[in-house]
Amino acid sequence: MKSIIKWIYVVILPTGVTLGAINYFYNEYGNYHWFPFTLVLVALLLVWFNSLFFTIHMNKTSLLPKITVNTTSFVGVGLGIDNRANDFSWIILFPFLTIEFKSR
Numbered sequence: 127m128k129s130i131i132k133w134i135y136v137v138i139l140p141t142g143v144t145l146g147a148i149n150y151f152y153n154e155y156g157n158y159h160w161f162p163f164t165l166v167l168v169a170l171l172l173v174w175f176n177s178l179f180f181t182i183h184m185n186k187t188s189l190l191p192k193i194t195v196n197t198t199s200f201v202g203v204g205l206g207i208d209n210r211a212n213d214f215s216w217i218i219l220f221p222f223l224t225i226e227f228k229s230r
Contacts, residue, residue, distance in 0.1 A: 128187040135180040136189070143173040191227045198224055 147170045154162075199222070206217040215228040 128184065129189055132180055132184045132187050133189055136177050136184075140173050140177045143170055191229055194226045194228070196224045196226070197222055 147166050150162075150166055198219075201221045202219055203221070204219040206219065208215045208217065213228065215226055217227075218225045
């Protein structure tokens with residue numbers, strides 16, 4: 127649940143507001159009014175400061191899984207899931223290569 131909250135506030139919200147601000151500035155290029163322009167810039171800055179706040183205060187919550195790549199001495203292709211009690215991981219097998227994704 128924490129990773130979903132961090133994903134929303136650190137990645138999705140700043141990206142959406144930045145794209146919205148770029149769209150606003152692009153479409154309103156000839157019609158400069160200082161008040162809406164200032165509001166959009168303040169909202170953009172507040173969202174990025176909020177993103178920085180969530181990044182600093184949720185530093186133990188990881189967004190991406192731990193990825194391990196190993197070489198092996200077999201030929202095969204497949205998928206595997208290891209669902210032990212505390213350590214969930216899934217493995218992709220390629221010829222002479224395994225890629226393992228573990229939750230942190």
